Amino acid sequence: MLRLENIHAGYGPTTILHDISLAVEAGEVVTIVGANGAGKTTTLRTIAGLIRPTAGKITFEGEDVTRLSSHEMVDRGITLIPEGRQLFPDMTVQENLLMGAYRKAARQHKDAALEEVLSLFPRVRERLAQKAGSLSGGEQQMVAIARGMMARPKLLMFDEPSLGLAPIIVTQVFDVIETIVKTGATVLIVEQNVFHTLKAADRGYVLENGEIVLADTSDALLHNDHVRQAYLGI
Amino acid sequence: MNTFLQVLTNGIMLGSLFAIVAVGLTLIFGIVKVVNFAHGEFLMVGMYLTYVLTTWMGIHPFATVILVAPALFLLGAVTQRFLIQPLMSADDDHIQIFATVGLSTALINLALLVFGADIASTPASGLRTPLQLGPVRLLSGQVAILVASIAVVVVLQFFLSRTQTGRAIRAVAQNRAAAQLMGINVNWIYILTFGIGAACVGVASVLIAPLYPTSSGIGTYFVLTAFVVVVLGGLGSIGGAFAGAMIIGLIDSFAGFYIGSDLREVAVFGVFLLILILKPSGLFSSRLNLSHVSP
Ligand SMILES: Nc1ncnc2c1ncn2[C@@H]1O[C@H](COP(=O)(O)OP(=O)(O)O)[C@@H](O)[C@H]1O
Ligand SMILES: [Mg+2]
Numbered sequence: 213m214l215r216l217e218n219i220h221a222g223y224g225p226t227t228i229l230h231d232i233s234l235a236v237e238a239g240e241v242v243t244i245v246g247a248n249g250a251g252k253t254t255t256l257r258t259i260a261g262l263i264r265p266t267a268g269k270i271t272f273e274g275e276d277v278t279r280l281s282s283h284e285m286v287d288r289g290i291t292l293i294p295e296g297r298q299l300f301p302d303m304t305v306q307e308n309l310l311m312g313a314y315r316k317a318a319r320q321h322k323d324a325a326l327e328e329v330l331s332l333f334p335r336v337r338e339r340l341a342q343k344a345g346s347l348s349g350g351e352q353q354m355v356a357i358a359r360g361m362m363a364r365p366k367l368l369m370f371d372e373p374s375l376g377l378a379p380i381i382v383t384q385v386f387d388v389i390e391t392i393v394k395t396g397a398t399v400l401i402v403e404q405n406v407f408h409t410l411k412a413a414d415r416g417y418v419l420e421n422g423e424i425v426l427a428d429t430s431d432a433l434l435h436n437d438h439v440r441q442a443y444l445g446i
Numbered sequence: 447m448n449t450f451l452q453v454l455t456n457g458i459m460l461g462s463l464f465a466i467v468a469v470g471l472t473l474i475f476g477i478v479k480v481v482n483f484a485h486g487e488f489l490m491v492g493m494y495l496t497y498v499l500t501t502w503m504g505i506h507p508f509a510t511v512i513l514v515a516p517a518l519f520l521l522g523a524v525t526q527r528f529l530i531q532p533l534m535s536a537d538d539d540h541i542q543i544f545a546t547v548g549l550s551t552a553l554i555n556l557a558l559l560v561f562g563a564d565i566a567s568t569p570a571s572g573l574r575t576p577l578q579l580g581p582v583r584l585l586s587g588q589v590a591i592l593v594a595s596i597a598v599v600v601v602l603q604f605f606l607s608r609t610q611t612g613r614a615i616r617a618v619a620q621n622r623a624a625a626q627l628m629g630i631n632v633n634w635i636y637i638l639t640f641g642i643g644a645a646c647v648g649v650a651s652v653l654i655a656p657l658y659p660t661s662s663g664i665g666t667y668f669v670l671t672a673f674v675v676v677v678l679g680g681l682g683s684i685g686g687a688f689a690g691a692m693i694i695g696l697i698d699s700f701a702g703f704y705i706g707s708d709l710r711e712v713a714v715f716g717v718f719l720l721i722l723i724l725k726p727s728g729l730f731s732s733r734l735n736l737s738h739v740s741p
Contacts, residue, residue: 294624301621310610311630314630
């Protein structure tokens, strides 16, 4: 479904990603594992069209999307739920959700999409009229996920959804993601909670200093000595 | 008492004049985050357009709005697309300031070239006729400015809070990266917003032209106060700009009458500095809340 071939990308003159190749097939849950600063966020931002690769090729459903901008990627059905939630703080929760269905295609089914996500997030429904900035961290993360789903994306990307949340909230966030996965969604996820994420994922890539050093099934990675030492602390 | 009411009325009229000039400025600043130093010259261009259309076509100055507002929209949109946007990726934000200052100088010289140094008087078309409303006298053109400034503020607030495009504009101001992730074309929103801000000043032009003589320097005259109003109201706050304009108009009017007309500006800037010292973010925390950077 999604394929990155020999991607180089970065910020201005600094190249962060070196020769990244990865793929996500329809219906798969794929994770990218790596230390802080390895380039995970940069990878997701590149796929989302926020960063233009300096070399390499990205294809989505067979189409070359390497040079498309972010709004065109949203049209293709790729949504990134960004690190740090990134809500619109002075807009209500409902307005935030509606922004998730901003593109023309999504706008037509925004009412139905709103009902869908609210049935998945009953807590969000109670907060619809509140300013997003006034919610707790966990609630904000739920809204961020709900907002990402408003466009009914074909590929949903999560960047550190549990970052900065209390353990009990982390469990709730994972429950929600697992529910989404069970609906057959295609997911690319980056998470600091490597063990938990590998358990939920089909396959994983290990990213170190902007390069992919390992790619395997989740089971194999969970038993890989390097992964166990570096990321699972076993 | 009657004198007091007259001075009060003058202050409100002056305030609405400042408000209608300042609204577009605060919108552009709040969303695009560019201080448009050519804003006064946009007003000048609009006033010359009003003058030309009124004298050539013999139509009422207010009727020219159907051409002047779109023309100014275009001027603003083109400024954003071809002057500001190419500079937006520059590391140094100051370059945009130099660009708008340069544009302002260029427009002044263009006006001098086309219209010379003489003033251009748009026909008053009855707008300078005094009206007697109870104890106070005012011009019908001033009433029009008051009504129009309120209308512009209400329409803009409605547009920003109730329409999908308006929400997208606020989203871009509150979190640019997240707005991009929603599929909002941020460059397009900037062009649209700059255009709307300039169109607002186009509306101001057709209202002001029948009351004030147009010259190449007219923009400088109005825009300095407009900057004070925008800062006072809280950068990017449309309601704040309106309230700030009223405050400045009232101070100007009362100080001019009760203290002395030479001291009007001293009073205006004195109060301005005092408020800034007490509340540096301006009187009204912005409705768009543009200073807010997401975590
Ligand atoms: N906006 C930016 N400008 C310049 N360098 C950046 C920027 N964002 C991240 N980086 C750098 O890119 C590298 C990878 O960062 P990132 O992709 O955020 O890593 P991760 O998400 O794996 O923690 C880091 O060295 C970081 O300092
Ligand atoms: Mg990251």
